[in-house]
Amino acid sequence: MTISSINTPAAHLSGFILTRQAYDTKQGIELSFWLKSHNGVRNFLVKHEKAVFFVEAGQQSKASNLLNDNNVIVENIKPVPLKTFGQVPVVAVYFSTMREFYRAREILKTHDVKCYEDDFRPEDRYLMERFITASAHFTLADQQSLTAGQRKSRFPVHLVHKSRAIPAEQTLDAIRLSMVSLDIECSMKGELYSIGLYSENLNNQPLKKVLMIGSPNTFAKSKKLNDKQASDIETNIVWLSDEQTLLKTLIEWIEVNDPDVFIGWNVIQFDFALLQKRCDLYGINFTIGRDGRAPRWRKNQNSEQQFIDVNGRIILDGIDLLKTATYNFPSFSLDYVARELLGLAKKVDDVDNRIKEITDNFHHDKLALAAYNLEDCRLVTLIFNKTQLLDFAMLRAQLTGLTVDRIGGSVAAFTNLYLPKLHRAGYVAPNMGDGLQGLVSPGGYVMDSIPGLYKNVLVLDFKSLYPSIIRSFNIDPMGMIEGLNDPDNAIEGFDGALFSRDKHFLPDIINQLWLERDKAKKEQNAALSQAIKIIMNSFYGILGSTVCRFFDPRLSGSITKRSHELLKVTKSWIEDKGYKVIYGDTDSIFVHVGNDKTPDECKSLGEVLQHFINDKWQAKLKADFDIESQLEIEFETHFTQFFMPTIRGLEVGTKKRYAGIVIKNGQQALIFKGLESVRTDWTELAKKFQRELYLKVFNGEEVTNYIIDFVNKTKNGEMDDLLIYRKRIRRKLDQYVKNVPPHIKAARLADEINNKANKPLKFQNKGWIEYYLTTVGPQAKGYVSAPLDYQVYVDKQLATVADAILPFIGTSFSEITDAQMNLFN
Template sequence: MTIQNSIGTDTSTSTKTNNDALLSIKGRVLTRHATYRHGRLMLQYYIKTETGPALIELEQAEVICFCRQSDSELILGHFNSGIRIEPISLKNFKHQAVSCIYLKSTTVQKQLLRIANDAGIEIYEADIRAEQRYLIERFIALDAEFIVSADSSSAETPLSLTEVATFASASHSNDSLACYAAFKTRKADLAIPLSMISLDFECSPSGELYSVGLYGSQSALDNQSPLYKKVIMLGRPDFDADEINESDDSFEYIQWVDDEVALIHQLIHWFNEYDPDIIIGWAVVTFDLALLYRRCQYHRIPLLIGRGGTELTWKVEDKFRPETLSLPGRVVLDGIDWIKAAFYQFERYSLEHVSQHLLEEGKAIDHVENRGQEICHLFANDKKALAFYNLTDCRLVWDIFEKTQLLAFALERAKLTGLEFGRVGASVAAFNNLYLPHLHRSGYVAPARATSHGLESPGGYVMDSIPGFYKDVLVLDFKSLYPSIIRTFLIDPKGLIEAENQLKEHTVPGFLEAQFSRDNPILPKLIAQLAAQRELAKLNHDKPLSQAIKIIMNSLYGVLGSKGCVFHDAKLASSITMRGHQIMKQTKTWIEAEGYKVIYGDTDSTFVWLGQHHQIEDIAKLGNKLAKMVTDKWTKTCKEQYRIESYLELEFESHFKQFVMPTLRGSDAGSKKRYVGATEDKEGQIELTFKGMEQVRSDWSPVARRIQYRLYFLLFTKGDVKAYLQQELQDLDDGKLDDELIFRKRLKRHVEEYTAKSSPHVKAAIRLCQLTGNDKAGKRGTMIEYRMTLNGAQPIEATGEKIDYQYYVEKQIKPIAEPVLALVGEGFESLSSNQMMLI
C-alpha cells in the first residue's frame, strides 16, 4: 500500500465507470465542512468559481488516524464495528511501524481516544480534521481543481479514479448554488475575484435592532468596481423626499421596514440576493453576528444567511468567537483580529481610534464616548442621520481594509498555510499543514505529543548594554535570523530523529547533544521555498504577500518552542536560540576586531558605535561593508567547520546620528530592550525611534508619553529641556493637562475573578459598576478609563473627584525626565522653587 493510498485516499462503496463524463471545476475554497448523511461522512467545500459559487461534495468513508502496528489487535478488541486497521509503510518517531486506523465517524474516534488513553496507547494525528486532511495531503491550500461528474458525454476520456462521492442531497435546494460530486482533486493557482460586504448593526442599549448598514463591492480587490451601499432601517422616514438635495442619496440607499422581524427577514433575503463571498466588520463576529443570532433566537427565526440557504450556527453554544462560527460558503473577516494579525499596532483598537490614525477620519457622530445615547436620540429624532452614521461605520471598515490591504494579506496567508480562509492565529495548525504531507512522504507520522525531557530552550540573545549618549551608531540586523539558522544548520524534526541512526560525521551538530541528518530535511526546504517567494514578492512590490511570508517564517521557531506543538523538543528550539547566541557573540568579536565598539545586541540586531574620533564621509557604505564582512565570515565558517552552506546574511539596517542607551532605574547598569535613537530623513528632518520606553507603552499616561517624546527631541536638537519641563509642570498644576491624565486598560477577567483588587484599573472598574449600577462595566474585555485622584484610581465618570497631581509628578513625569536631565547635567530638583512645591 502506497503512502498516498494510506493517507490521502478516501474509500467508498461506490465506483466510477469510464462511461461517465467528467468536468473540471476550479475555485477558491471559502469554507470547508464535514457532515454525515445516511451514516456516511461527507466532506463539503463551498467554493467560488469564475461563474459563481458552488458546493463540492465528496463521500469520505472514514476518519483517519494512526497507531503502532503492535497495538492494532488490542484496539480492535474493544470494538464490534465502525473501525478497521491496516498496516502501512510509515513509522513513528521511534522508528516503529504504524498502522492506519479508519473510523466510521468522529464519535467512534472519541471512543477510540478514551480507550487508548486508559490503555496507555499512543494515537497519532487524531487532531487533524477530515475536511482539512483531505486538502493538505494534496498540497491544496486555497485554490483547487475538482474533477466532477457531468451530464455531457463530450468530456475527455475519464481518468482512472479511486476517489468517489455522491451528488449533493436534495436539501440543498437553492438554484443559484451549483452542487457537484467530486471524484478527484488537485491544487490550482487561481485569481478569481471575490465579492465583499462591510456589515454593521445599530441597536438599542438592550440589543433591539435599529438598522443594519451594508457597504461593499462585487470585486473586493478591484478599485474600479462600483461601490454598493444600503441601510435597512426600522420605522418610517422622518423627512420628506422633496427636502433631499441632489447630492443626498440617502433616500435611495435606505430601505424602510415596519419592525425588527421584518428587518431580519429583509436582511436574510438580501444575503440570498446579493450573495457576498466575504463579510467584514469591526468586532463583526463577537458583536454584530452574535447580536443578530440572539435576536433571531428571540424571534425564533432561522438565520439562513449561509450559501444555499444554510443556517449560521456556532460550534460551541454561547461562545461567539471567530473559531466557533459556522457560516457555510461565506468568509467572515473581523477587522480588529486581522489588523493585529498583520502586525499593525495601536494604543486602542476601537474603530474610532484606528480610523483616525489610518484615515484621519472618524465616526459620523459628535460624542463618540456617549454614542449609545446619541444613537438612541438619532433613532427617535433623525433616522436619516442614523443611517448616515451606520453607513459611515461600514465605509470606515472598508477603507481600513483597503488602505492596509488586509484582504490581500488574508488571501496570501491562506494560500501559504492551508488554513481556512479567514482563520487568524493558529500557528501550530499552519505548521502542521505545511509539514505533515512532506513528513508522510518521507515515511513518518507525527508524534503523539511534545517531547521536552525536562529541558527548556533559552530565549533570544540579549547582550548587556553599555549605557550612554552616543553619536553615530549603526544597527546591523541578521535577515530572518531564526529561519536562516534553521535553513543553514538543517534543523528539522525529522532530521533530529533520523540522525539517531547515523554516524556523527554524516550529521550537523546542534545543541543539547542534538544532531541533524543531512538527508532530505523538510523544514529547511520549506523555509527555502518561502524565502524565494518573499524575494519575488519584494521584487514585484507585493507587500501583502511579503508580509504574510515574513510572519509565517518567523513563527516557525515559536511553534517548535511551544509545548502545544507535537513536534516540540527542547533540542530543536535550543539548537535555534543557542545557535543565535553563538552567532551574535561571534559577530560582536569580528566587528570589534575592526576597531569599532558594539554597545548592545538583541536577538538579531547589533548596535555598533563608530567612536568619538571617526571621520567617515559615507557611513552607509561603511555599514554595508561591515555587514558583508560578517556575512562572508559566516559563509566561510559554515563551510569549513560544518560542511554546510550558510544562509546567514547580515544587513545594514539604519544609522542613528544620536542614540541614548539608558541605565536601569536606580542603577548604573545598562538597560535591555530600551533605547531611543534619532535618524534624519532626506530633507534633514529628525525622526525618533523608541524601543521599550514609556513613550510606546500604553500603561503610561498620555501626558508622560508626550513629554518623554518631546524631551528627547529637545535633547537631540539642543533645545532647553529644563525650561520645557518647568512649563509642563506649571500647566499640570493649572489643570491644563487633565485630558492627558487618563489611563486606559482593558479587563482581562471579570472583576470578581481578580485576586489583586489593588490594581488601579480593577478598582476603577468596581467603582464604575457602583456609579452606573451596570455590572457590564466589570466584564472581561471592558476598556476602563480612569485617573489617579486623591481617593485613588477613579473612573473618568466620577467627575467630582480631585485629581492627584502629585502622583503624576512623582510617578509619571519624574521617572521619564530624570534620565534626560542627567544627560544635560541637571537634576529634577534643579527645577525652579515654584515647581518644587509640586514635588
C-alpha cells in the first residue's frame, strides 16, 4: 500500500496512518497520529480537540441539571442541525477531556437520558468526519511550535491547524512499510530463552538475528545441524548474559532499527504479552513505542483476548489476519498453515512436544534452538508474503478507515463509511436496539434438491447477489426512513419497508466499491480485490446483526426475502424453457440440461440462459418498480457428472451437499461440497475412499473389486496411517460432564497417562487432539495401547460413504461385502 507524492508547500504533509491515539492533557484532549510519509515517519498532533455525544433537544434541560449536580465539566451544549431517525432534534454535548465525557455518559444513562453516538473515540471521529481512512494530508501549525525539546521523540513532531486535515490522494507504487517477524522461545514457566527477528528488507538489507541467553562457549557442537548450518546460524546470534539483558537489548534494537510493523504467530496474545510480563517482573519499562512510551493493553470484555497499542508501530498477528481475510484451515497452528500454504514445516522434530524439545535444545544445543527460532520467524514472513496479508490489511484500512491491526470490524467499517454521510444529510446515528423489533428476517433461500446421478448440470450464479439487491432496490438505513416519510417517491421492500429513490448512501458506497473491485481484477491486484469483496459481502450481515446500530429486520428482510423471490422466479423461467432445476442455494441455481449434450453445447446453452435471465430481470424490475436492474447472473460451472445425495436414511434430497466432475485444462477435477471429503471430522481413510469410489462411479467403472480390496487393506492394517480422527477440544476437559464425546475420552485418558508419568498435561485447556478408535475405545495418538478396531472404521466410515452413492447404481455396501464374505462360508 502506498501514498502518492503531493506537491505542496512545506506546511503541508501527507502519509499513511500507522497508529492513532487520544490523550487527556492539561490543555485538553490531544490527538496523536503517526504517519509514514515519503520523508520517513512523523508524528502529527491535534490539540484542544473535543469529545462529543448528542441528546434529544427535549432532554437538554434535564441533562444539563444532572451534569451540573454531579460537577461534570461540560465545554458546551448547543443545538446542531441534526435529528434522530424518529425526526427528533438533538443538541451536541462537548467535553474538553475524555474523563469528563465518560463520566457524563454514565450519569445520563443511569438517569434515562438517551445519548447518541457516545461510543466514538475522538481520534476516530476526527478522521471519520473528514472522510479520512488510512492516508491523510495535514496542514501544519507554525514551525516554532515544533521544537523537539517539547516532545521526547527523535521523530519530527508537527502541530496541526484546527480541522485542517483531508484525505490524501493515493497510488500503489511508493510507500512501503518495513516489516519484522518476531518470535520468542521460553520455558513452560515463561522464562525467556531467545528472541528471533527476521525481515527480508529492513533498512534496505535482510535481517536474521537471534538474541540468545548464553555464550559461544556454553554449547557443544550441534547434534542437529551440520557444520555449515551451525556456522551460518552462529553468525546470526547475539549472545546475552541473562534475561534482563535480553529484554533491554530487544528494546534498544527496536529503537535503533525502527520497524513500522511487527508480525508473528499468536504474537500479541503470547509473544508480546510475555515480553510485557517479563519486563514487569524485572521493573523494566517496555518502551517500544516511537515516542518512548510503553504499550497500552486492552481486553475484550467478552473474552480473554488482549489488544496492544504501540505508538507509531503496528503489531499484526498472522492467525487473526488470515481469519479476517477469510482463510480457513482445520488448524491454524504455524506448522499446519506452513505445510498447507508453503509446503514447509517447522524445524522441531516433535511438534507435539516442542516445549520439551525447545528446553532441551536451550540447555544442550543452543544452535539448534536458534535455527528453530529463526525458522519460525521466516515461515511467518513467507506466509505473509504468499497471502499478501500486509497489503490486504493496509488496503482494508484505506477502504474503510479501520486501523490496520483491527480484527474483524465489519460493523465499524460500515459505520466509518456511513456516519459522515449521514451527518451531512441531517441525522445522528441510531443506537443499538432502536430499530423495529419483533420481526425475523430469513436466511438465504435453499431449494429442496432432487437427488440422483446426473450428466450435464449447469450452475448459474448471481454475482454478489445481496450487494446487487441493495444497489437495485436502494436498500439503505436512512433511505428507509426517508422512504417511509415520502411513500410516493419510494421503492417497496418487504415487511412494510419503503426505500427512497433519491435519498440514500449504501447503494452508492457499494457502486464505488464495485467499480474499484472491477479495476483491481483487471490489474490482477488480488489483495485489493479480496478486501473489497469481504467489505461488500459483509453489508448484509451488518444490517442483519443486532450488534449494529443500524439493525432493522425490515432492512435485512428486504434483502433476503427479495433473494428468495429472485431464485423462485428464475427457477420458473428456466423450467418454462424445458430444463430441470435440481437444486438452488442462496445465489446459485443448478440446472440439468440433459444427458445427450456435448461440452461445447453445454457451454453455449449456459451463456444463452445467462443472457436470457439477465434480460428478463432487467425488463421485470423496470416494469414492476421502474428501476434499473443491477442483478447479474453468470454461467459459472458445467458439471459433466453430478451427484446430489439423499439425507442419510431418507429418500429426501440433501441441502448444501453434492459432488461432481468439471473439466479444467483438459483434465477431470473432482469437486465436493459439504461431503466427507471436505469435512475435518472424518478420517483420511473415508476421504480417500470417497474420492476414489465417486470417481469410479462417475466414470462408469466397476466398483465391487475396488470396495472389497479397500476393506481388506483396512482390516489388514495397510491403511493405519489414514485412521486418525482430528477434533478440537473447545472447552476445558473438566467442563464435559453429561455428554462426553470420543475425543474427550481420548484426551482424558492421555492426560491420566501423562500425570502418572509426571509429564505435562497436554489436553486440559482446549486445543486439538488426534486419536484412534481401538477395541477398548478412543485413544490419543502417541498413547495407543490396544489394537485398532478395524470393523468400526469399516462400519462407521467406509459403509457410510459408500451407501450414499451405491443405491443410485443399484447396489449397496452390504451387498458387496456380504457377497465377499459368503465366498468363504
